[in-house]
Amino acid sequence: MRVKVLIVEDSKASREYIAAMVEAVEGVEVVVTSSGFEALKLLPRHRFELIITDINMPDINGLELINFVKKNPNYREVPLFIITTEGRDQDRERGLALGAAEYLVKPFLPGSLEALLRRYLKLP
Amino acid sequence: MSPGSKALAEFVAEATEILDALARDLLVLDERRGYEADPDLVNGIFRAAHSLKGLSGLFGQERISRLAHGTEDLLDRLRLGKLLLDGAVLDALIEALDAFQALLGEAARGTESESLSARVEAMAARMASMGAPTEVAADDPLDRLELEAQVRSVFTEYEEHRLRENVRRGVSLWRVRAAFDLSDFDKGLAELNARLKPLGEVISTLPSAQPGGAHGIAFDLIFGAQVDRVSLETGLKGTPAELSALTVRPAAAAATSALLQAAQPAATIRASGGAKSETRPGDAATHDGDAGSAQDAAAGGLAAPDVPVRVTDAAPEASRKGATPSRGSRSSAIRGTSADAKDSPVAGHSTSPKGGGKKKGARATPAAMPPEAQPPLLSHVPEDTEPGLLEWPTSDADVPANAGGSPSPTPVPGPSSVPVVAYLQGAAKASPKGLSVAPAAPAGAPVSAPAALTADTSLRSLTQTVRVDIGRLDGLINMVGELLLIKANLQRLAESARQDGAVALSKLFGQELARETRGLERKLEALQEGLLEARMVPVGQVFDKLARLVRRITREAGKEIELAISGGEVELDKLIVEELSDPLMHLIRNAIDHGVESPDARLAAGKPRRAVVGLRAEQKGNHVVIEVSDDGSGIDEVRVREVAITRGLITFAQAQEMSRRELLNLIFQPGFSTARSVSELSGRGVGLDVVKNNLGNLSGIIDVWSERGKGTAFHLTLPVTLAIIRALLVGVSGRTYAVPLNSVLEIISVQPKDIRTVERREVLDLRGQTLPFVRLSRMFALPERPVSRHFVVVVGLAQERLGIAVDELHGQQDIVTKPLGGRLQSVRGISGATDLGNRRTVLVLDVAALLEEGMAVERRRA
Numbered sequence: 001m002r003v004k005v006l007i008v009e010d011s012k013a014s015r016e017y018i019a020a021m022v023e024a025v026e027g028v029e030v031v032v033t034s035s036g037f038e039a040l041k042l043l044p045r046h047r048f049e050l051i052i053t054d055i056n057m058p059d060i061n062g063l064e065l066i067n068f069v070k071k072n073p074n075y076r077e078v079p080l081f082i083i084t085t086e087g088r089d090q091d092r093e094r095g096l097a098l099g100a101a102e103y104l105v106k107p108f109l110p111g112s113l114e115a116l117l118r119r120y121l122k123l124p
Numbered sequence: 125m126s127p128g129s130k131a132l133a134e135f136v137a138e139a140t141e142i143l144d145a146l147a148r149d150l151l152v153l154d155e156r157r158g159y160e161a162d163p164d165l166v167n168g169i170f171r172a173a174h175s176l177k178g179l180s181g182l183f184g185q186e187r188i189s190r191l192a193h194g195t196e197d198l199l200d201r202l203r204l205g206k207l208l209l210d211g212a213v214l215d216a217l218i219e220a221l222d223a224f225q226a227l228l229g230e231a232a233r234g235t236e237s238e239s240l241s242a243r244v245e246a247m248a249a250r251m252a253s254m255g256a257p258t259e260v261a262a263d264d265p266l267d268r269l270e271l272e273a274q275v276r277s278v279f280t281e282y283e284e285h286r287l288r289e290n291v292r293r294g295v296s297l298w299r300v301r302a303a304f305d306l307s308d309f310d311k312g313l314a315e316l317n318a319r320l321k322p323l324g325e326v327i328s329t330l331p332s333a334q335p336g337g338a339h340g341i342a343f344d345l346i347f348g349a350q351v352d353r354v355s356l357e358t359g360l361k362g363t364p365a366e367l368s369a370l371t372v373r374p375a376a377a378a379a380t381s382a383l384l385q386a387a388q389p390a391a392t393i394r395a396s397g398g399a400k401s402e403t404r405p406g407d408a409a410t411h412d413g414d415a416g417s418a419q420d421a422a423a424g425g426l427a428a429p430d431v432p433v434r435v436t437d438a439a440p441e442a443s444r445k446g447a448t449p450s451r452g453s454r455s456s457a458i459r460g461t462s463a464d465a466k467d468s469p470v471a472g473h474s475t476s477p478k479g480g481g482k483k484k485g486a487r488a489t490p491a492a493m494p495p496e497a498q499p500p501l502l503s504h505v506p507e508d509t510e511p512g513l514l515e516w517p518t519s520d521a522d523v524p525a526n527a528g529g530s531p532s533p534t535p536v537p538g539p540s541s542v543p544v545v546a547y548l549q550g551a552a553k554a555s556p557k558g559l560s561v562a563p564a565a566p567a568g569a570p571v572s573a574p575a576a577l578t579a580d581t582s583l584r585s586l587t588q589t590v591r592v593d594i595g596r597l598d599g600l601i602n603m604v605g606e607l608l609l610i611k612a613n614l615q616r617l618a619e620s621a622r623q624d625g626a627v628a629l630s631k632l633f634g635q636e637l638a639r640e641t642r643g644l645e646r647k648l649e650a651l652q653e654g655l656l657e658a659r660m661v662p663v664g665q666v667f668d669k670l671a672r673l674v675r676r677i678t679r680e681a682g683k684e685i686e687l688a689i690s691g692g693e694v695e696l697d698k699l700i701v702e703e704l705s706d707p708l709m710h711l712i713r714n715a716i717d718h719g720v721e722s723p724d725a726r727l728a729a730g731k732p733r734r735a736v737v738g739l740r741a742e743q744k745g746n747h748v749v750i751e752v753s754d755d756g757s758g759i760d761e762v763r764v765r766e767v768a769i770t771r772g773l774i775t776f777a778q779a780q781e782m783s784r785r786e787l788l789n790l791i792f793q794p795g796f797s798t799a800r801s802v803s804e805l806s807g808r809g810v811g812l813d814v815v816k817n818n819l820g821n822l823s824g825i826i827d828v829w830s831e832r833g834k835g836t837a838f839h840l841t842l843p844v845t846l847a848i849i850r851a852l853l854v855g856v857s858g859r860t861y862a863v864p865l866n867s868v869l870e871i872i873s874v875q876p877k878d879i880r881t882v883e884r885r886e887v888l889d890l891r892g893q894t895l896p897f898v899r900l901s902r903m904f905a906l907p908e909r910p911v912s913r914h915f916v917v918v919v920g921l922a923q924e925r926l927g928i929a930v931d932e933l934h935g936q937q938d939i940v941t942k943p944l945g946g947r948l949q950s951v952r953g954i955s956g957a958t959d960l961g962n963r964r965t966v967l968v969l970d971v972a973a974l975l976e977e978g979m980a981v982e983r984r985r986a
Contacts, residue, residue: 012138013179037310040331040341044306055280056174059310060329063278068331085174090281098277 002029003121004046008039008053008065009083018052018083018113025117036060040068043075049121052081052104055091063094070099079120135183136232137589139176143224146172147672150221154214154675161209163286163325169217170199176224187236187244188227194248195220204285207254216251218676223247265291268373275330275344283328283346290327290348297370298349298356301332302363303342313343316363323359324349346370590698592658600654603647610644652938656845659699663741663750664692666705670712670739677716684723684734685716691741696748697845700822704750704842707815707826711752711838712737714812719756719836729833731755738837746844746866747921753837759830761787768796785923788828792816822846823864823955825921825972841922851939851958851968854917855932857906860966862939862958867971869918869925871933876914888916888927897927898974903953924975941968952977 005022007030009015015032023030031046033039037059039051051069055062062082069075082095082103092103102116117123149169153161177192195217201207226240266276266288279287290297300320304312313329320326325348332342345365349356356367617637667689678685696704715737720726723733738753761784768774768790774782790796794813819826824842843849843866851862852871872890879886879897888895895918901908909931916927939958944951955970 011175011178013175013182017182037313040309041306056171056282058171059313060331061278061280061283063280064328064330067278088281094277094280 002027003049003123004029004031005117005121006039006042006046006048006051006053007032008034008036008051008057008062010034010054010057014054014083021113022052022117025114025121025123027123028117028121036062036065039065043069048075048078050079050081050117052083054083055088055095063091063098066095066098066100081116081120131183132231132234135179135185136228138179139185139188139224139228139231142172142176142179143221143228144668146176146224147221148668150217151668151672151675153209154218157211157214163203163289166199166203166209167282170196170203173199185227185231187241188224188231191220191223191227191244191248194251198251198254203282205289213254215679216247216254218672220247220251221672222676264288269297270371270373271346275346278330279328286325286327286348287346290325291372294372295324295348295350296352297372298347299368299370300345300347300360300365301342301368302345302365303340304364306339306341309341309343312364316345316360316365319359319363320345320347323351323356590659590661596654596658600651600658603651603654607644607647607651610640610647613640614644652848656697656848659697659845660695661698661701662692663694663696663701663704663748664689666701666708667692667739667741669705670708673709674712674716674737677713681717682722683716683720685720686734686736688736688738689740690738691750694741694743694748695844696842699846700824700842700844703818703822704840707818707840708739708750708752710811710815712739715752715754715756715836719754719758721757729757743844748842748844749922750840750842751837752840753835755835758832758834758836759788759791759828760832761830764788764790768793771796785829788830791828792826820972820976823867823970823972825924825975827922839922846941848938848940850936852917852936853934853960853966854900854915854930855934856900856904856930857909859906860934860960860964861900861930862937862966862968863917863919863928864968864971865936867919867921869920872916872918872927874914874916874929875912879914890918890925890927893925895925895927897929898977899929900969901929901931903974903977919971919975921972921975926975928969928974939968 005028007015007018007022009018009032012034015034019030019032022028031042031048033042036053036057039053040060042048051065053062053065066080066082069078069080076099079101080095080099082092082100084092084095084103084105095103101120104113104116146169149165149172153165153169156162173192173196177189177196180186180188180192198207198213198216202209202213207213223240223243227244230236230240266284269287269291276284287297300316302312302316317326327346327348330344330346332344351359353367353369360367614637617633617640621633671687671689674685674687720735720737721729721731726735727733736755738751740751740753742749742751765774765779765782765787768787769776769779773790773793773796779787792812792815796813816826819840819842822842823846824840827839827841828836829839830836843864850865852865852868854861854863874888878888880889881887882894886897886899888897897916899908899914900906911931914929915931915933916929918925918927920926937960939960941956941958943956944954948954953970953974954967955973956968957965958968959965
């Protein structure tokens with residue numbers, strides 16, 4: 001039984017890149033979407049063990065997604081990682097304040113992501 | 125294709141897409157230069173740069189990534205209001221776009237030139253240090269907004285900035301709450317957004333944390349309204365939206381400090397922009413107009429709350445709420461201006477699908493400017509370049525990037541910026557002749573072109589891809605489905621024929637077979653047509669790229685030009701559109717650099733100072749005619765004649781007989797144009813033979829019209845597609861040739877006695893007109909057969925006509941022309957070969973070349 005990770009990122013290049021990184025970890029299945037709206041729709045349909053989301057997206061922003069997840073009794077236990085860009089400190093701080101577990105700064109090292117995934121997904 | 129090159133192709137295709145979008149948005153921004161930028165637009169451009177950075181980083185394209193990083197950073201400061209969008213910033217962005225395109229070109233070719241790398245470094249550094257910071261208010265207007273901290277905490281920095289801006293301007297803010305079904309809330313939200321957008325700005329969309337029932341979801345939209353409550357309620361009728369107003373506490377306490385703040389931004393701008401002479405009516409709504417509003421504030425002794433500059437359409441709302449009279453009156457004046465601008469009958473042609481109305485406004489306003497005011501386009505003319513005297517290498521298009529090595533023609537912002545009016549006057553004093561209608565080149569070295577001009581790479585796309593509308597593809601797939609059905613029927617017929625044997629082949633069976641075959645034929649035709657359509661792209665694709673180029677060349681050449689584009693929706697084969705971009709670029713350059721006079725010279729000639737360069741496409745039957753025109757000084761045919769005689773292209777006797785049109789067309793002759801003739805003929809004729817050849821390769825022809833003092837127009841006549849054409853098969857001395865039907869005008873039958881010889885040249889009388897006439901047999905040195913009558917195929921492109929005598933007519937057929945390889949390629953009069961169904965290969969006549977041959981013969985006779 002593989003665990004599902006949701007990746008929300010509107011930039012195709014980043015999305016594919018992160019998806020490839022996450023998929024490389026054994027026992028993980030990846031669901032990707034380019035929009036916050038789609039993420040809202042996907043949430044009730046899957047049981048995600050982890051959500052990785054970008055902050056700046058065209059429809060709803062990542063902070064709103066975090067807030068939505070953290071306020072909803074069905075999802076509030078799901079850990080969230082935010083993807084941020086260097087220098088966007090305020091957005092990052094807000095994400096963490098809203099309950100995001102970790103933040104990833106683009107471009108990040110694949111090694112660090114894998115270690116984080118293993119820790120939060122409780123993989124061996 | 126190796127994995128590496130496949131990845132590269134993928135990168136180039138995606139980056140091209142991003143850059144195209146970026147370019148479109150920048151164009152809109154540039155057209156609205158001097159006006160307040162649409163925050164959505166700036167945010168969109170920021171996102172494009174952001175995506176490009178991510179993409180290039182992923183593919184290890186470090187130079188693009190580096191520049192994208194700098195650009196993104198600049199745009200981020202812009203959209204967060206930390207930087208003002210002034211002319212220098214916009215120029216930097218446009219320059220960055222050019223650099224991105226050059227970089228992508230090099231990436232596609234797998235090269236890395238050092239000059240470009242240096243340019244990237246310089247640009248990134250310049251962008252980092254760019255711009256005057258906007259004044260940060262001591263008190264945060266957001267603190268006056270009554271909004272739960274919880275809601276505020278989910279805003280991104282950008283959303284918070286937009287909210288702050290709206291509060292600062294006194295825009296009325298609303299919370300629009302709407303609940304939708306979870307399965308299709310995005311549709312509902314999209315509809316709600318579409319309703320809201322014309323009424324103001326959707327600042328943020330927040331999904332409500334409260335679960336909206338089992339299958340529902342609620343959203344809060346934070347909305348800055350440009351209209352009053354009644355209009356807002358009317359606009360939202362029929363949607364599930366509920367409105368509640370957000371309260372903003374008045375900033376009365378801050379009145380004194382607001383007065384101080386009011387003066388500050390203006391001071392900052394003065395210091396950074398030098399004494400810009402860009403102020404114009406209506407500018408009070410822009411950043412550049414800060415100086416004026418600061419004066420107002422000082423004179424009146426009373427400032428509207430907060431920074432007074434950015435009056436928007438929402439201002440009446442503010443005045444209704446009791447803002448100062450000065451602010452109210454100014455805002456209404458501005459609204460008047462922009463409304464006038466929209467209504468004024470200027471031939472505005474939309475170049476991109478976005479915001480046609482806005483652009484009309486943008487164009488119309490400069491026309492209403494006092495003559496001494498300069499449009500912002502002129503503000504960065506390199507100081508050492510005289511208007512109207514720019515030159516470029518005749519080979520053009522593939523000039524090595526940045527031959528001069530100088531980083532950029534755009535001066536760094538700051539005190540070094542030269543006030544435009546002063547600059548132009550100075551230039552006029554220094555070289556009065558330089559601004560005359562036909563400027564004389566300075567003796568000796570020509571003025572070197574600025575780097576950006578030479579750094580131009582071709583406008584051709586870097587990818588060979590065609591984007592096809594999914595509807596079209598579905599149509600094609602449907603057709604294939606129907607073909608399969610016919611195939612099944614035919615199979616069934618074949619099977620029954622096989623089982624029943626030859627005896628049972630009834631008449632009925634034959635009829636059924638014939639019906640299926642007809643069906644097959646129809647479907648195949650439709651499939652072919654559909655596939656051809658899939659290759660078609662709107663010619664506007666290349667027009668958009670040219671529009672960008674025009675803005676830049678205009679800026680660099682110190683001219684004032686309005687580009688009038690029309691017919692961008694006309695479709696042409698992708699291949700033709702691609703091949704067309706370079707010739708069109710060449711013609712447009714000619715028009716701007718040499719066809720159009722300087723603003724002063726135009727005024728002196730009694731013309732409006734702003735010239736019009738037209739770019740028009742129109743479908744005429746199987747052809748598309750593209751016109752590149754200008755209302756400049758025109759071509760002097762007397763000078764053309766002199767030059768042609770001097771260069772030995774025609775004899776004096778020939779010249780005597782030539783019509784004005786024939787004389788003008790001499791400019792396409794190879795050897796006509798040289799660097800020197802640039803100045804002799806107002807620059808016409810630079811490498812036009814190259815343009816003509818390029819068009820010839822596309823089975824197109826070019827024609828010129830010009831009138832002294834009125835302007836010049838080039839007409840390019842092109843076939844709609846090159847892929848599959850319908851051809852007339854003709855027989856000559858027992859051989860078969862194919863003539864593209866799109867150039868066949870008519871076929872007539874003539875008797876030998878109808879053929880006259882005029883000056884050793886055969887001609888026909890066709891309804892009173894003399895028609896040049898060639899015998900294909902003689903042309904290709906085939907044995908001639910004695911015939912009692914000739915079939916004459918009358919071919920024509922644009923205004924050229926020629927009669928081609930053939931022995932037989934074999935009918936029409938669709939053909940796919942294949943190029944002739946190697947040595948045969950240079951055979952005149954043959955464009956390629958085609959395979960007929962019966963395994964016979966025939967040659968396809970090159971009508972454009974034959975017409976030209978006919979004209980050349982005409983000229984040679986003497």
